[in-house]
Amino acid sequence: MEQDQKPGRINFISCVKWVRRGVAKSNPDKVRLNKDELVRLINETRSELRASEDVSQAEASTRMNVDDEFNLENYDEDDDDKTTAQLLGISSLAEVEGATEDHFSESDDSDKEDDEIKPEDNLILAGRVEEDCSTLEVYVYNPSEESLYVHHDFSLSAFPLCLEWLDHEPGHSAGNYCAIGTMSPIIEIWDLDIINCLEPAYKLGRKPSTKKRLSRIGHSDAVLDLAWNKNFHHILGSASVDKSILLWDLDEGQPATTINAFEDKVQSIAWKTDEAQTLLAGKCLNKFITL
Template sequence: MDNEDAPSSVNFIPCVKWVRKGVAKEIPEKVQLTEEELQEILNETRAEVRTVEEDDSGNKGTQKNPISDAFDEYHFDQYDDEDTKPNAGLFIGDLALYSSGHGDPYVTLDGSEDDDSEKEDDMINPKDNLILVGHVEADTSILEVYVYNEEEGSLYVHHDLLLPAFPLCIEWLNYDPGEEKPGNLCAVGSMSPVIGVWDIDIVGCLEPVFELGHRANKKKGIARCGHRDAVLDLSWNTNVTHVMASGSADQTVLLWDLNSGMVASTLSSFEEKVQTLQWHPFEGQTLLVGSCDKLTRVFDCRVEDSHRDWAVNGEVECVLWDHFNPFNFLVGTNSGSIHYIDCRSDTSLWELSAHTKEVTGLALSSQCPGMLMTAGGDAKLRTWDILGGKPSLVYDQQQKLGALLCLDACPDLPFTVCIGGENKKHNFTVVDIMDISAVQNRFADRKLVGAIKLEERREGGGGSTSVEMADDMIESLSLESKDQDQPSSSRVTMKTFQSSHLKNRHIHRRKRGMIKKKK
């Protein structure tokens, strides 16, 4: 007999991403849907689900999900089988419990309470960092928006968004197409080939602001646009802000023009899944890509199929540009090794056996030169000093999160990282590395490098950190002409944003008065 009270067998954090201070709205918006708008969203969702099910039923048995083996213990290959999930998780239809003129049966307040308390709970301080956390529990996928305040020592979920598919990667972007002001958006790559882009400044979103790509619909004569399989990584181009890159299990990288929502270019020089990618921090045309064919590639995206390759000793799990040495980058593999490569050289400058299992995360301090943090499937968070070309282990910290699945460094705090793991009871935390005495002894006296504006770097005002990339690759990536050739029938329509607060019923957040203090 099954124990209904037993904890879920699936509960882990596959992806995390910091949002810098001062970006989020002080008081996030809450848009109340009318009955007609909610019904329209429900109808659209049902239609999309039917289309996906019909498409999947037509392909079932003819294709194998190329990443299903990696998550075999969670039986994601049976995720869409109705008989395997009789009590499947939350869906939009489960949230529609009230209509106009009828109160929510779960809410007994008469509305006469003072709104000031709720506004204070929702308020985001300019000194707060946000952390975007992809969370999978049972059949439910959630994007949780944490608030972290170093001065207060506080960490809590401010609000969350229900995702339509299991998230594999998330990327924050400060660019909102069609808007004059910068945005606060989060792109989510998932088991679905369609990329959803959500507005983090809106509480209670029921659907993305817009989507990149769409499935084919034979009945409506709509051709597929975008990837054919799961999206494994995303990278927003901070120098050419209307551009984002996506890597997929379909063995391609797509460059998206966010203004049109269309694919501007396709990189297909891969023989295996594309697991990881990152735009260069200062050069808008330079893209670093790692794949399961044991190769790392650097592309000059201005020239078709222009790239250099470096072989490593395993499938590439993660890549990272060194923003202190912009010719150089790091590569983590599934064998636990890390390679440090100069893009002007044919071989690695050094190689390091960092973990006993796969390297799942690489993070350099935003301001402390030479400080590298790595996460691995061996459940360890390690701190290294790589200054001077001779990497040395500073501290080895066994985490209590199970196998570590993701890692990201705070852009504002030089010694703070967040990590996610697969421990069902405790799978997310924020770590201040300087709380460790060994780390203090090594890095406390090291001079921090403040953030230098991009304009200063381009003009040479950044001193030794200004960039002159190899082969004079200094021009911006141009995607304008690619869009003009796209047939109008294949263009992605930017959806009008809709959201609802829904009385906070699916918001799992701690109130300011219930903040858990950092020990």
């Protein structure tokens, strides 16, 4: 997946992951946002990008009038759509419409044919960094046709470091999801069967806020690796720069177990396939630990 790039231009793939053939929807859903939803997402994105330990204080000091700044009164005009997309770093926002209450739309036959994922298609997930924009790209690879292309992508709020496929979302049947570890301590889980989605299906972790009197949940630094337990589908392991491993209960959205047996960053983790309770961890200083 090498691409030509200009000298000095930042453009690279930081992490990749296969998706098992046959788990993706043949015709993914498409999202349409109304203006109020888009304003909310812009404010939330700005807050995340500028936040420090106290998210509320940072947001209060930098918040601006979104309607005036981005001329959302003329939201349906092409130029304004382009400006909004550039703010969010989203390349797949072309179909957003301004006056609809529906979240999902029915495409015409030609669009459906272009978006269709065939039974013989393979999916590849890639975390891409291009200048100051980070995205999760979903590639389709068809070996018989010898074709490889980006089917859809998602805009990320932080530099992607690791990916893990899983099928679990609380309260839903088995699906097609990707957990992403980034330079942020918050883990995002995205629904891969939705196109033009601007928000993850759910998140794991919470930054502390003095003003809101909220304590931290989860890691305090970047997430370096993720490992989903294929025997217990509600368990996800995460390794971090903060020298810890967390075992998340996805149904509760909380860490069920915290492992602080390390003197340095935990670089990688993997579950033993035939023993659901055994986890292998690799840390800095070239050492392995079996937990």
